[in-house]
Amino acid sequence: MAIATKGQTGLTGNTAVAYAMKQINPDVFPAYPITPSTAIVEDFAGFVADGAVTSELITVESEHSAMSACIGASAAGARVMTATSAQGLALMWEMLYIASGMRLPIVIANVNRALSAPINIHCDHSDSMGARDSGWIQLYSETVQEAYDNMFMAMRIAEDTNVLLPAMVCFDGFITSHAIENITLVEDADAREFIGQYKPGHSLLNVDNPATYGAMTLQDTYITFKHQQSQAIARAKGVAASVGAEFGKKFGRAYGLFEGYRLEDAEEVIVILNSAAGTTKVAVDELRKQGKKAGVLRPRLFRPFPFEEIAKALSGAKAIACLDRVDSMSGFGGPLFNEVRSALYELDKRPKVMSRIYGLGGRDYKVKDALEVYAELEKTAASGKVETLQKYITL
Amino acid sequence: MATLKELAKKEERLTGGHRLCAGCGIPPIVRLILRSTDCPVVATSATGCLEVGTTIYPYTSWNIPWIHSAFENAAATISGIETAYRSLKKQGKIPDRDVKFIAFGGDGGTYDIGLQALSGALERGHNFLYVCYDNGAYMNTGIQRSSATPLFSNTTTSPAGTVIEGKQQWRKDLTRIVVAHNVPYAAQASPHNWSDLSKKAEKALNTNGPTFLNVMSPCPLGWYTKSEDSIKWAKLSVDTCYWPLYEVENGVLRVTYKPKEKKPLAEWLKPQGRFKHLFKPENKNLLDAFQERVDAEWARLLELDGKRV
Numbered sequence: 001m002a003i004a005t006k007g008q009t010g011l012t013g014n015t016a017v018a019y020a021m022k023q024i025n026p027d028v029f030p031a032y033p034i035t036p037s038t039a040i041v042e043d044f045a046g047f048v049a050d051g052a053v054t055s056e057l058i059t060v061e062s063e064h065s066a067m068s069a070c071i072g073a074s075a076a077g078a079r080v081m082t083a084t085s086a087q088g089l090a091l092m093w094e095m096l097y098i099a100s101g102m103r104l105p106i107v108i109a110n111v112n113r114a115l116s117a118p119i120n121i122h123c124d125h126s127d128s129m130g131a132r133d134s135g136w137i138q139l140y141s142e143t144v145q146e147a148y149d150n151m152f153m154a155m156r157i158a159e160d161t162n163v164l165l166p167a168m169v170c171f172d173g174f175i176t177s178h179a180i181e182n183i184t185l186v187e188d189a190d191a192r193e194f195i196g197q198y199k200p201g202h203s204l205l206n207v208d209n210p211a212t213y214g215a216m217t218l219q220d221t222y223i224t225f226k227h228q229q230s231q232a233i234a235r236a237k238g239v240a241a242s243v244g245a246e247f248g249k250k251f252g253r254a255y256g257l258f259e260g261y262r263l264e265d266a267e268e269v270i271v272i273l274n275s276a277a278g279t280t281k282v283a284v285d286e287l288r289k290q291g292k293k294a295g296v297l298r299p300r301l302f303r304p305f306p307f308e309e310i311a312k313a314l315s316g317a318k319a320i321a322c323l324d325r326v327d328s329m330s331g332f333g334g335p336l337f338n339e340v341r342s343a344l345y346e347l348d349k350r351p352k353v354m355s356r357i358y359g360l361g362g363r364d365y366k367v368k369d370a371l372e373v374y375a376e377l378e379k380t381a382a383s384g385k386v387e388t389l390q391k392y393i394t395l
Numbered sequence: 396m397a398t399l400k401e402l403a404k405k406e407e408r409l410t411g412g413h414r415l416c417a418g419c420g421i422p423p424i425v426r427l428i429l430r431s432t433d434c435p436v437v438a439t440s441a442t443g444c445l446e447v448g449t450t451i452y453p454y455t456s457w458n459i460p461w462i463h464s465a466f467e468n469a470a471a472t473i474s475g476i477e478t479a480y481r482s483l484k485k486q487g488k489i490p491d492r493d494v495k496f497i498a499f500g501g502d503g504g505t506y507d508i509g510l511q512a513l514s515g516a517l518e519r520g521h522n523f524l525y526v527c528y529d530n531g532a533y534m535n536t537g538i539q540r541s542s543a544t545p546l547f548s549n550t551t552t553s554p555a556g557t558v559i560e561g562k563q564q565w566r567k568d569l570t571r572i573v574v575a576h577n578v579p580y581a582a583q584a585s586p587h588n589w590s591d592l593s594k595k596a597e598k599a600l601n602t603n604g605p606t607f608l609n610v611m612s613p614c615p616l617g618w619y620t621k622s623e624d625s626i627k628w629a630k631l632s633v634d635t636c637y638w639p640l641y642e643v644e645n646g647v648l649r650v651t652y653k654p655k656e657k658k659p660l661a662e663w664l665k666p667q668g669r670f671k672h673l674f675k676p677e678n679k680n681l682l683d684a685f686q687e688r689v690d691a692e693w694a695r696l697l698e699l700d701g702k703r704v
Contacts, residue, residue, distance in 0.1 A: 027482040028475065056482040058474055061515030065471035068512065071464050072439065072475025077489070078482060080475075098464050204460040204476055205489055207435035212455035214463035221452050 008182035018043030020151035023191040027078035030069040036173040037111035040083035063088035067095035074104035077203030086113035100135025105158035113173040122362020137167035138303040144181035147171040266295025268377035283370035307343035318381035355390035415448035418622025420612030431596035441504030442466035467508035470516035473498040496523040502543035517576040530614035542567040555672035582642035587630040619668020636693040
């Protein structure tokens with residue numbers, strides 16, 4: 001594949017992300033296939049086989065072992081990456097907490113797919129949302145371009161010495177992972193310069209200065225470690241903001257903690273993650289033509305959650321619908337609804353907020369679905385009353 | 396092969412002051428294995444007695460780089476470390492020196508929950524030694540049966556009750572399972588025979604590729620035995636042929652110790668509280684059945700002695 005410095009290259013989400021990983025050239029890449037992220041590990045295995053990277057591939061026997069090997073390799077001072085989806089991320093669950101608790105800057109691509117049961121290979125966010133409290137930084141991506149760009153930014157944020165936490169880049173299974181989009185690639189040398197050399201502060205391979213990793217902590221120390229980890233992920237917010245701005249300066253595509261689309265004067269707002277934001281923007285454009293004040297807020301950084309910034313951006317809205325492609329099964333909407341609604345609590349004048357669950361297991365979400373939500377929002381904006389606090393749409 | 400005196404003079408890589416029980420088989424096993432090489436060693440442990448007993452923060456008994464991450468993944472963790480070593484060395488990011496990699500796990504962490512990760516790491520051919528200290532149950536959590544627990548053993552999840560006489564299954568033969576992965580070296584050992592164990596560890600650590608040691612590890616707590624007798628019971632497990640000492644090197648099996656006089660199994664079982672119920676007169680048939688099975692397994696092994704397996 002030739003890199004066109006001025007032109008663009010047509011790539012699927014998976015191919016683009018694998019290409020970013022090739023440019024990052026991690027030291028170790030544990031790999032285990034799972035739909036719809038399989039093409040990433042296949043592409044990477046090809047790069048290894050062809051000597052296009054100096055990485056060592058470990059073809060592990062499960063995702064649990066993939067994350068365990070990531071942890072071993074990262075603790076040994078290696079830069080480590082892998083990719084997974086759905087059941088794979090679920091099988092890693094135990095190890096996700098250990099990776100973050102041990103402050104290891106591992107980066108994974110999580111291609112969003114529904115969790116079983118019933119088994120389904122298509123897009124929703126139940127996998128990464130199931131890991132939202134695991135201490136990983138989470139970046140969400142609307143497009144192939146953004147998924148590709150996020151890989152570099154995730155590496156930088158994770159390895160920042162004020163952070164030192166693992167990060168996952170999330171993008172939609174099939175919709176983004178398998179769709180071809182024309183994207184602008186970064187030059188290898190520029191990519192290398194942007195991410196820099198990884199200089200681990202500690203390493204198991206420093207045999208002359210042996211250290212114990214993963215010691216047993218009791219009532220007297222466990223909470224102290226967790227407090228430090230909590231402070232570290234809070235710091236990741238500022239780091240993500242500056243890394244996104246620096247990326248923009250260097251490559252012309254700046255990224256914030258969230259994207260606002262026609263948000264400034266918007267009165268009716270849909271808050272939504274990943275590819276479905278694109279569909280929603282089309283609906284907004286139609287409504288704007290009709291003189292309606294519709295807008296979109298698309299969080300990019302979900303962990304840590306930029307609650308102050310999002311509350312401020314939504315403070316002028318009258319009615320908000322949080323669209324979750326996952327149900328928390330709490331009887332009280334999805335995670336986006338809960339985070340956004342909670343963030344708005346501090347405002348003196350709070351907008352009305354409703355929860356809508358959509359698109360589970362790859363169910364289509366169309367412009368007409370977004371328009372229906374905006375129609376409801378308009379009613380609420382006018383009446384000041386929420387008719388239906390929470391419901392499933394796209395059923 | 397170093398003499399005992401020479402071994403004793405070597406640097407202590409797992410220091411005293413740890414919190415493992417008096418009479419526990421694990422520390423002598425680990426200390427001896429770590430002394431069997433002069434190369435730097437990086438180790439990992441599965442969750443279990445060894446991990447809990449040696450690393451209560453802010454203390455550590457490990458004078459070598461060591462990591463614990465979870466229970467079922469010691470083999471996967473060491474895979475990551477060993478691969479990082481190869482990658483970083485190849486790229487010139489770390490000094491080019493020989494480093495050995497060892498994963499330690501108990502029988503619960505190896506025979507049961509860690510079997511998949513172990514199998515994967517053996518098949519992939521990482522350059523490491525896996526050591527299983529087999530004390531025959533989940534001792535760290537309070538003596539629950541594992542697939543390594545001896546037949547009829549009384550554990551808290553296979554209690555000797557009024558209608559069921561302890562564990563009903565023969566133990567899993569993990570060493571054979573490992574050998575079936577065609578690894579270059581696998582062996583069974585016991586801490587009472589320090590020279591046999593030390594030789595095997597040295598051989599394993601000097602072999603290129605995945606190697607495995609399954610070591611009998613007495614547990615006074617779970618066996619209901621006296622702390623000062625542990626090494627005696629380790630020896631008797633071998634002299635009764637319950638725990639044969641053998642190795643499989645490049646596919647050829649060799650029994651490394653044949654007792655001059657094979658002791659009756661009851662001599663090993665009787666002092667252990669976990670087998671107390673077997674010595675009721677009405678359970679003589681169980682004891683006989685146990686002896687028969689041990690005899691059959693020993694005979695099978697002798698048949699294979701010196702042969703390609």
